[in-house]
Amino acid sequence: MYPRHLTTRFLQRPDPAVSIDSTTISRAKLGDIDAFTAIVEAYHQRCLRFARSMLRNPDDAEDMVQEAFVRLYRALPRYEERYRFESWLFQILGNCCRTANTTFRRVEARTVDDESVVERMPSSDMPGRQFDEEWSVAVRSALAEVPDYNREIFLLHYIEGFSYDEIERMTGVRQSALKMRVKRASDFLRRRLAPARK
Amino acid sequence: MTNSDNDPVLRRAIDDLRRLPPLDSEAVRRVVSAAAVARVSPAEDDDMIVARPRRSLTVWTVAGIAAAAAIVGFTLHGVWTSHSPAPVNVASSAPAATKLQTVDRGRENDALPVPQQFVFENARAHRVSIVGDFNGWGASKTPMVHTPDGTSWSVIVPVMPGRHIYGFMVDDSVFTLDPRAPKSRDVDLGTEGSVVIVGRP
Numbered sequence: 001m002y003p004r005h006l007t008t009r010f011l012q013r014p015d016p017a018v019s020i021d022s023t024t025i026s027r028a029k030l031g032d033i034d035a036f037t038a039i040v041e042a043y044h045q046r047c048l049r050f051a052r053s054m055l056r057n058p059d060d061a062e063d064m065v066q067e068a069f070v071r072l073y074r075a076l077p078r079y080e081e082r083y084r085f086e087s088w089l090f091q092i093l094g095n096c097c098r099t100a101n102t103t104f105r106r107v108e109a110r111t112v113d114d115e116s117v118v119e120r121m122p123s124s125d126m127p128g129r130q131f132d133e134e135w136s137v138a139v140r141s142a143l144a145e146v147p148d149y150n151r152e153i154f155l156l157h158y159i160e161g162f163s164y165d166e167i168e169r170m171t172g173v174r175q176s177a178l179k180m181r182v183k184r185a186s187d188f189l190r191r192r193l194a195p196a197r198k
Numbered sequence: 199m200t201n202s203d204n205d206p207v208l209r210r211a212i213d214d215l216r217r218l219p220p221l222d223s224e225a226v227r228r229v230v231s232a233a234a235v236a237r238v239s240p241a242e243d244d245d246m247i248v249a250r251p252r253r254s255l256t257v258w259t260v261a262g263i264a265a266a267a268a269i270v271g272f273t274l275h276g277v278w279t280s281h282s283p284a285p286v287n288v289a290s291s292a293p294a295a296t297k298l299q300t301v302d303r304g305r306e307n308d309a310l311p312v313p314q315q316f317v318f319e320n321a322r323a324h325r326v327s328i329v330g331d332f333n334g335w336g337a338s339k340t341p342m343v344h345t346p347d348g349t350s351w352s353v354i355v356p357v358m359p360g361r362h363i364y365g366f367m368v369d370d371s372v373f374t375l376d377p378r379a380p381k382s383r384d385v386d387l388g389t390e391g392s393v394v395i396v397g398r399p
Contacts, residue, residue, distance in 0.1 A: 037230045045218040066229045073233035077329045077337045139211045
């Protein structure tokens with residue numbers, strides 16, 4: 001059993017929701033560019049974070065985020081307020097990233113074998129900052145090996161904080177399947193990253 | 199979430215992945231500029247409303263004027279002679295110029311747009327416009343005109359033959375589907391729209 005404060009922290013939703021009120025969205029629907037700018041400012045960082053983790057080529061992340069916002073702006077007249085705005089945004093962004101991944105040729109650097117991952121793992125006797133940096137690289141390398149369809153759901157749930165209910169509405173995938181995908185991604189990451197803790 | 203997900207290794211990985219990149223104001227500006235340009239430009243799938251070659255345009259212009267006159271006459275005749283008002287909130291779309299299409303048929307300008315009439319019946323609305331993939335979903339691009347009897351709104355839009363998604367924007371704020379048209383879910387955006395198939399007879 002883990003200390004309660006750690007478990008509680010783990011269960012918290014990340015990034016307390018950036019509040020974009022319905023008036024701002026309504027103004028953006030009518031083409032108000034200032035309102036749209038406020039929306040982009042509110043969500044750009046989260047979208048970039050998601051795209052960098054989702055894309056096989058993270059260098060494309062900025063382009064994909066831009067593409068998603070362009071699509072969103074064009075489609076805003078069709079946005080219905082009964083849907084959660086950020087679910088809709090991430091649904092569009094997820095579609096953009098999936099499309100980009102299908103057209104991007106998987107590069108050799110991404111298909112690393114288990115041994116090379118272990119060799120790159122940071123060891124706990126490294127100085128703190130160096131360990132953090134290498135840990136961060138190791139996490140991203142491991143995540144890149146998680147199959148796309150598991151990685152997306154893992155990111156939506158654990159990193160972007162969407163509930164399974166919301167992800168089901170966004171993707172059309174049943175909750176039981178969503179939970180299985182998250183579990184598989186989690187198990188994979190745990191196996192890959194465990195050597196770093198030894 | 200299961201207990202196994204409270205693994206400290208996984209928890210630390212998630213903490214790391216949750217770190218946000220810094221806000222890049224320049225990137226935000228680029229995104230907003232790109233979106234603003236895209237919204238006022240024809241979409242990649244609505245290039246039917248961009249300029250045509252000069253030769254075809256001349257044919258189209260003459261035929262279009264004749265067709266528009268015929269359509270207006272037909273529409274007004276229908277409105278003024280109708281003795282059974284249609285129910286409120288009923289809309290429909292229909293090819294607007296059969297004769298025009300006959301003129302164009304068989305010619306090299308098969309790629310020209312077809313005037314398509316859209317009608318939205320709503321007596322309570324103050325403003326109605328049509329939004330669709332053929333006008334870049336611009337809420338203010340294609341306002342509809344109130345018919346003389348005050349029960350419906352109408353507009354004729356040149357639309358390329360093919361399948362199109364559209365809807366009506368009521369009072370600048372409420373997106374409404376056409377209740378008489380089939381619906382389609384936009385796979386990219388997850389929202390529904392009404393479908394019209396525009397073709398030449």
